[in-house]
Amino acid sequence: MEPNLLTHKQQLMLDAVRKLIRRGDTTGLERLLGKRRPVEVAGLFPHLNDWEARNLVNTLVARDHASAARVLLEVDPPVAPNLLAWVERDDLVKMVQSLPSGDATALLRYLPEETATEVVQLLETTVSEEVEELLSYDPDTAGGLMSTDVFVLKEDVTIGEAIADLQRNSDSMAMAFYLYVVNDADQLVGVLSLRSLLTHPPETRLKDIMITEVLRVKTYTDQEEVAQMVAKYDLVAIPVVDDFNKLVGIVTVDDVLDVIREEATEDILKMAGTDEDDMVSRSMFTAVRARIPWIGVTLLAGLVASEIVRAYLSTLESLVLLAGFMPVIVGLSGNAGNQSAALVARGISLDQMEARALTRYILRELRVGLALGVLCGLALAGFVRLRYPDTLVLGLAAGGSATISMVAAMLFGALSPLVLRRLHLDPNMATGPLVSTIVDVLGICVYFALSSALLEWFAE
Amino acid sequence: MEPNLLTHKQQLMLDAVRKLIRRGDTTGLERLLGKRRPVEVAGLFPHLNDWEARNLVNTLVARDHASAARVLLEVDPPVAPNLLAWVERDDLVKMVQSLPSGDATALLRYLPEETATEVVQLLETTVSEEVEELLSYDPDTAGGLMSTDVFVLKEDVTIGEAIADLQRNSDSMAMAFYLYVVNDADQLVGVLSLRSLLTHPPETRLKDIMITEVLRVKTYTDQEEVAQMVAKYDLVAIPVVDDFNKLVGIVTVDDVLDVIREEATEDILKMAGTDEDDMVSRSMFTAVRARIPWIGVTLLAGLVASEIVRAYLSTLESLVLLAGFMPVIVGLSGNAGNQSAALVARGISLDQMEARALTRYILRELRVGLALGVLCGLALAGFVRLRYPDTLVLGLAAGGSATISMVAAMLFGALSPLVLRRLHLDPNMATGPLVSTIVDVLGICVYFALSSALLEWFAE
Structure with a gap:
């Protein structure tokens, strides 16, 4: 397909x-x-x-x-x-x-x-x-999402009157699946399914058969929260009220579908360091403007990395082969950090990341990080030992810093969506170039610090 | 919030x-x-x-x-x-x-x-x-998503009979918003809204007022396609038929909401190189198993990169400072490639990536890549020239390979979701570690090939 x-x-x-x-x-x-x-x-x-x-x-x-x-x-x-x-x-x-x-x-x-x-x-x-x-x-x-074409009736109306009213307004409501019931002050007091009009005698008053526990949102409720409520309670529409509980509109499930797709697209493109304008615009300028911020951050981080390498130039000169394993340290920690960040950020978006379980979650990432880090470190050290049998330092430095930087990257990756949320920023930003670049610089620091320490130690 | x-x-x-x-x-x-x-x-x-x-x-x-x-x-x-x-x-x-x-x-x-x-x-x-x-x-x-509790009536039934039937089965259907009409062979021939039962005289036959152009899906239609149809046509439910057009069930919009959220989660976690089991399981083993494939790919790619560096060891020895700019080349091309891949993959998921516009789209990525690549290349070359005034080769090599590898990365990033789709694989895989690692190795090749050529040229 x-x-x-x-x-x-x-x-x-x-x-x-x-x-x-x-x-x-x-x-x-x-x-x-x-x-x-x-x-x-x-x-x-x-x-x-x-x-x-x-x-x-x-x-x-x-x-x-x-x-x-x-x-x-x-x-x-x-x-x-x-x-x-x-x-x-x-x-x-x-x-x-x-x-x-x-x-x-x-x-x-x-x-x-x-x-x-x-x-x-x-x-x-x-x-x-x-x-x-x-x-x-x-x-x-x-409020920005709602439609104001709601089928609203007063609580004292009978079913017979309601049906007559519905017949008069037969085509004005696009998605009339529920009837909302209000009191004399236009406040939302109940809801009825269309079907209940058919299954009760015509002289019944709406207030006697309506469901009074109505889920509702405020005009200023964030669209993401509206979407979560509609999805959680399997609704076809949710009423919108103002601060005085006056019914002002409904949000229907078709709009919620659009919101969910839109938010997912936003999250995904934010993870990659660009935005929606970039996806649809034909203009090169829009594309460059959308992408340049994170590319700029990457460039800056790269320059910081080059300064770190410069600081360790004597280490590098005494063992030029060290340069060969910079990409693998950077790649491993970047990937590991991104996996952790994506998991936590998506968990937050889906409302599955409970506050109480956070400590447990961070500990889990730490353990997974240790397991993956030790596995990769051993594999890397083993490869280096076989490929370059003359030097012991190279294998120890590469393997050791792979382990250390992966554990650090995963902790950092798991924590940053939580920190971003605490700062009222979007947790998905963490999965983007932000974490990758910081983790890259971190990995290079660890690698050269460890290498230089090992070289000194073995020279003694 | x-x-x-x-x-x-x-x-x-x-x-x-x-x-x-x-x-x-x-x-x-x-x-x-x-x-x-x-x-x-x-x-x-x-x-x-x-x-x-x-x-x-x-x-x-x-x-x-x-x-x-x-x-x-x-x-x-x-x-x-x-x-x-x-x-x-x-x-x-x-x-x-x-x-x-x-x-x-x-x-x-x-x-x-x-x-x-x-x-x-x-x-x-x-x-x-x-x-x-x-x-x-x-x-x-x-078929796997549908509910079989559908309110179905024969086409010769009158509205009065339909209402009586509905009253008898008053609570068995969870989401009865539409009535589906079938012929004597149980084949789907029409649909009615509950409301139309109220707005026509009781002796009307269903076949005289039903809508005969009914959107439907087959039992084997992929859930993603079902979700796209429901979203596109703003439906509350869609009927499911078998190959003989016999009505066998309906998929309701609440299930479609779950599908859309689930697919977005899948896409996002796939982009980061892990999966949904990892998000919810408390077991460390599950987490390691979910993440290790891409971590392994990254490790392998890193080892390939180290072999490339080894092949250019004499180049590196004659200009050790070259090592300092490996991370920035790798970081820039990785990011740029990921942006392109995410845009194209999401466009495909949302059904917005029209086949006819592909050439235009690839050309656009090429132009954006050139613009970003030249900008970053100049910035990088400028920085290196100021920081290391003694060497001309370093700035030329770093700037030049940033430009070349970014353009290549963006082309590669834009093309790979398309290639993956052609191979009937998930286009979102492209945004994951797959593109990053290949693009990393590519960047290092370009960098050292260019550096070594420049060094030779200036030595002459």
Whole structure:
């Protein structure tokens, strides 16, 4: 299975779309696209060149603002702003107007700040007030993620009335799986499944059958915490309340899926010392800017390492062969440190790293480090002894410092995500070039200090 | 926000549970746990020592097999087998019997193969047949993930009959958000939302209002592909069919969430050269076994590097200072290669790396590599020139090989996930020690080859 290749059906559609764009056949294009789901149309963009993409955007907008908006909302987040840049301001206003406020806000967040402000000013007052409030939430919180299209009923309503209400508003809610129940002050007091409407007599009041223990999040709850709650309790949606427990929206599981994928991507790219912009941007400048910080740190660490070697130049001159084993010491400790750091950082992300067990965990890494360190040290010393039978110091220095620096690297690797978290930084940074470079320098220090001590000792 | 610390409420509950266990007060324990959700009870286990955990398992099983089974299903997958090992075989049979077949299969998968076979033999025939069929699916496919408790109706049924049916089976389906419609041969022909039952007259036949374009997966569809479909189309559940289009189960979004988190963890740990067993196991042996393969590869690569240095020993002897810049060359090319590899591997995982754009992408990495390589090469050469004004060769060799090896590393890093995928291996392996070690050896080759050539050239 090669996930990134188009299926045959998708390939046929793509070919047809490109042909119609080349021919300028907008009628044919409109007919072809009219039948497709927004997400399928959105999936075409990565395969089009700029000219084709621009043509497709124009055709979509000219046909129908609402469905053009739906398509652009399904485009991968980092690509959407480029496509929206081709849309005229008046069309943007109509597109935003056509969407429910949650989606409207999502679309506005793709625009540059000035353009977004201009568009909001041109909206009808009723829409702009809601949108402005939603825009005020941090996009990485429940408030920034939520949809405001919730099916809400008062607690005194009967099931019969609820069903009638649902029939009237039949198509406005995208994901109505739960009914939320509020009191007269609009405070969240209960929840009902749609199914319970069918399984109780119509005259029953909602407050008599609703579940009153409702899991909820605040508008300012971090999106990662929202995702963890939805995943932990197997929810399809979670209600969002303000500080007065007033229901203001819901976060649905499809948004949570996106959050989890996004956070994983962030973690992975951070581990490698770059970021998401780098993954999607076509610009060389963005790529260089994303990668240069850690490359710079590596360069600096390398220069520090060169100073250490310089300090031990006389040691090195008396046994030039020492240089040959610098890479293996550095490589082993870097790898060992990274393994420990990745384990602890991921454990923290998954909420599996309990505070009480930390001491036990650190002790375990220490023992694993000793085991691996002694194994590698012996193997290395053995190899050196066989390959260079004339010198005893070389084998002892290489083997001994492999052991010492691996143990140190694993302790350092396991501790640094914890220290980063304590400093309110991202624990995943530890797995990146940060730990590798520090551990590299450490390994070289250990190696030369040990070598020079051994050389002196054997010279006596 | 420190996600791994217990909330105050959780801490109070944990303290109470531990106290009751210590006192042997099973009645108190049963009363306390009776009110909690299974996932909350399951969350206690990581915070208990073995003796406490064993006591808690015994109390749960003695109280009620069905709810004990529910709790153990919510325990983190790698921990559950340890807990189940304390349960007697007769109790296991009763626990499996108490669950719907999908969950029963999940529980059986936690048991060692022999125990599972024994338990299945002791089940009632009706249950064991279903369970045996489910056990036959690969756990990483839709078949292994699906639940068989689906609300299925024939296409000729009316809405009124459907509602009556739903009322009769009111509590058997955990996540009934969609109704699936089949024909007389049990083939999937349509889908309905629960809501549409409320918004159409009772005499309407399902086939007249059902949506006939139903997204579906096969029993053998890989779980990653299932997750991608659910995420792409914002589904709450996806039906699973066999090769004859017969509906056999559904995969719900809560399972998909788990898959996505699990795959991200796998990717991240693979990048660091270890695996999930290592993260959860307390055994040192498991940890060493998980990490030793890549540590071994690193050791071997280091020995190869030492052979390269040995081959250039005369070069090194004539300019010992060369040794000081080996770590920086190795560090820079390792980092640069890893950044490229992580970007491409993650792009493939997220299905964003389109086949058509590959050439463009490789060219971009080449340009970014040149830019970063030249920048670092100049900085390094400048530093060396200032620090060691007597030698021109050192600066040229260090700067030149930084540039060359970084460009080579980035090309290699970008290409290797693609090559791995072509070989049907996991593209994420590229980001691990594999690329780092190869790139390290490459960097050292370039460095010494260039240094020796420069030394000869300047000596002439």
